[in-house]
Amino acid sequence: MVTYHRHNMDEVFRALADPNRRRLLDQLADTDGLSLGKLCEVLPDMTRFGVMKHLAVLEGAHLITTERHGRRKLHYLNPVPIQVIHDRWISRYATPFTEALASLANKPSTEADHDCTPTHLRDVHQGNAG
Amino acid sequence: MVTYHRHNMDEVFRALADPNRRRLLDQLADTDGLSLGKLCEVLPDMTRFGVMKHLAVLEGAHLITTERHGRRKLHYLNPVPIQVIHDRWISRYATPFTEALASLANKPSTEADHDCTPTHLRDVHQGNAG
DNA sequence: ATGATAGGTGACCAATTAGTCACCTTTCAA
DNA sequence: TTGAAAGGTGACTAATTGGTCACCTATCAT
Secondary structure (H helix, E strand, C coil): CCCCCCCCCHHHHHHHHCHHHHHHHHHHCCCCCCEEEHCCCCCCCHHHHHHHHHHHHHHHHEEEEEEEEECCCEEEEHHHHHHHHHHHHHHHHCCCHHHHHHHHCCCCHHHHCCCCHHHHHHHCCCCCCC | EEEEECCHHHHHHHHCCCCHHHHHHHHHHCCCCCCCCHHHHHCCCCCCHHHHHHHHHHCCCCCCEEECCEEEEEEEEECCHHHHHHHHHHHHCCCCHHHHHHHCCCCCHHHHHHCCCCEEEEHHHHHCCC
């Protein structure tokens, strides 16, 4: 019996909540298998220790995996927890209605002003221009 | 020009990171338009103020919207931010490979032990039985 | 009007988190 | 074998978060 599908959603969401950590993931999505030193270049305003901590959080959430190669530690993106989140949580709310609304929301045009949205969704629309 | 597609991902992810808040969202997904008092029944181990704070976080992340009706405040699920996250972030990593791996991971059977996974993904498999 | 009901505010405390640092081990190249 | 390079640990501080409370306003039924 394997248990790797029991990803802790708390940890995954919390890990994803930080823009620095998302940046690290994005970097690994672009170039996988980077060392700590290389990943430090992605977050130049932070010390090596800060980056280490963020990577530890990502690893704790199983969003990345690591492999030691000599004196270097290589970091690999692991997209499984994200897929799991999608499958068992996000798809619940991604109804056709939502998809239509979201695609509508992505258009900056006046079409969105037709506003066939229920009243309790209206406040989402109150963006200021600029 | 509308800006409601500029959801702050930090806030959304952080809001989703708390199980109490996810429970509130689940409740609203089941029965939309509940008052604070009703939502307090969902989290019986917390005071009204705690629930209020969690709802405020959810509202700050635009995951719920509210409407006052007399002396009551009704809360409505707003699935748009989740859809946005899916569209612009999650789908990046939800490759066919990932989907296959995830569906594999969801099976507790021995099929997962064929393990055609890259080495750096292996540690995801090390679950302890029981 | 009046009491009960529903919700709100600001202050407050405990626990957690983010980031840094001094110091350490392991590995590689010469 | 020695020194530089890569990474790791534990302690520490500052900031943030989670939760509670005393006290408040607004609304409804009578």
